[in-house]
Amino acid sequence: MRxxxxxxxxxxxxxxxAEAVKNHGYSAAYCPVNSESDEATIDAYIDAAKKADIVIAEVGAWSNPISIDDT
Structure with missing residues (x-):
């Protein structure tokens, strides 16, 4: 378990x-980028996570299933 x-x-x-994640004593972390990040930035964070043995364990995908707003 991480x-x-x-x-x-x-x-x-x-x-x-990655250093901040490790300094907090973690080996798992929230996704540090969002859906608007370019592919090179995303790849750089993936590489940093792999090098530091960090699992990106959660990504932002929030919605309200009872909202009438379809956007």
């Missing part, structure tokens, strides 16, 4: 993000 949670600190690039 432990993950919110990461605070300098996380603006993949290496800093």
């Amino acid at each position: 432990l993950g949670g919110p990461v605070f600190g300098e996380t603006s690039n993949p290496d800093n993000w």
